[in-house]
Amino acid sequence: xxxxxxFLSRPLWSSRRSNQDGVALITVLLVTGLITIxxxxxxxxxxxxxxxxxxxxxxxxxxxxxRGGESWAIRLLIRDKEKSSTDNLAEEWAQGLPPxxxxxxMVSGVIVDLQGRFNINNLLAADSGLQAKSRGQFQRLLRICxxxxxxLDGVVDWLDDDGDAGWAEDWAxxxxxxxxxxxxxxxxxxxxxxxxxxxxxxGFHCLEPLICTLPAGTPLNINTAPAEILASLAEDFPLVxxxxxxxxxxxxxxxxxxxxxxxxxxxxxxxxxxGLTLSSDFFLAQSRATMGRGKSTLFSILQRHTDGITVxxxxxxxx
Numbered sequence: 621x622x623x624x625x626x627f628l629s630r631p632l633w634s635s636r637r638s639n640q641d642g643v644a645l646i647t648v649l650l651v652t653g654l655i656t657i658x659x660x661x662x663x664x665x666x667x668x669x670x671x672x673x674x675x676x677x678x679x680x681x682x683x684x685x686x687r688g689g690e691s692w693a694i695r696l697l698i699r700d701k702e703k704s705s706t707d708n709l710a711e712e713w714a715q716g717l718p719p720x721x722x723x724x725x726m727v728s729g730v731i732v733d734l735q736g737r738f739n740i741n742n743l744l745a746a747d748s749g750l751q752a753k754s755r756g757q758f759q760r761l762l763r764i765c766x767x768x769x770x771x772l773d774g775v776v777d778w779l780d781d782d783g784d785a786g787w788a789e790d791w792a793x794x795x796x797x798x799x800x801x802x803x804x805x806x807x808x809x810x811x812x813x814x815x816x817x818x819x820x821x822x823g824f825h826c827l828e829p830l831i832c833t834l835p836a837g838t839p840l841n842i843n844t845a846p847a848e849i850l851a852s853l854a855e856d857f858p859l860v861x862x863x864x865x866x867x868x869x870x871x872x873x874x875x876x877x878x879x880x881x882x883x884x885x886x887x888x889x890x891x892x893x894x895g896l897t898l899s900s901d902f903f904l905a906q907s908r909a910t911m912g913r914g915k916s917t918l919f920s921i922l923q924r925h926t927d928g929i930t931v932x933x934x935x936x937x938x939x
Contacts, residue, residue: 675913675914678914680914681725682725685725685909686907687907688907688909689727690729690905690931694922697713698924700712706873707844707899707900708871709873714731714733714844716728716729716730729905729906730906732903734834734903735834735840735841735844735897737829737849738761738830738831739754739832739834741834742754743755743758743772744779750895755776764859765830766826767820767823767827771818774816777789777802778802778816779804779805781805800815806833809935810833840895841900842877842880843873850862850865853891854890857889862885865886868883873898877893878893881893901923902922903924904939905919906939918936919935
């Protein structure tokens, strides 16, 4: 009886306190866990922000470095104009800028004579003679790239602003899954050809290095034109003969257009000097730069004048 009384006389608050201590411990562990999770999340977010900021800074530095490549091209073309009245592939500007290491990165560049390519906008030249000649040349260029010659009509409809029902005006694109309208103005980039109805990816990749989009009426520089462009100048002029002309072209180009027209391979083609030139005013400067993780490819369309150079357009990633 005595022992029973002693057992019953134990204080009840001791068990309650034990339970409260257990709850408090669990609460502390939960709070500590939440704080740890929040701290880890904040550190991860901070690392992401630091990395993102670093990438943005590196990209801006790479772009600035690419702009330096553009400045190199401008200075080179101005110096070339002072030294020579013609342009050919043996000149300094045509040799390119090899990869040059700079602190934290690298820069390189090339200059392309755009007047050695076929100007798409000549298809709507104000000079009717040049317009007709250009349309015939473009049809032959389409055949060289194994593209249906009728695609010429689609390109003309894309350029003209008459809106008349033609081969591929607005109506031809309005019913596509992703509808769009024709530009009805001169092309700004060769990539617009991808939008022309019937233009395949393979056909565009063949045409891309052979065409440009300059103000209508620009002549072709025969000193820098590739074989495909020369072969498109006349009807029934085999590509192999044009390749022979290019391989036999003087290292410093032709001094006179008459020298080019006197080449034996051109006999009987009826080719005249209309629309041909030995010098160029329009160039494409392509600059590639890396700075840390940042990479930049800058395309600059340059127009050379007697008193300097104008940057007509800059694009990133593609011309």
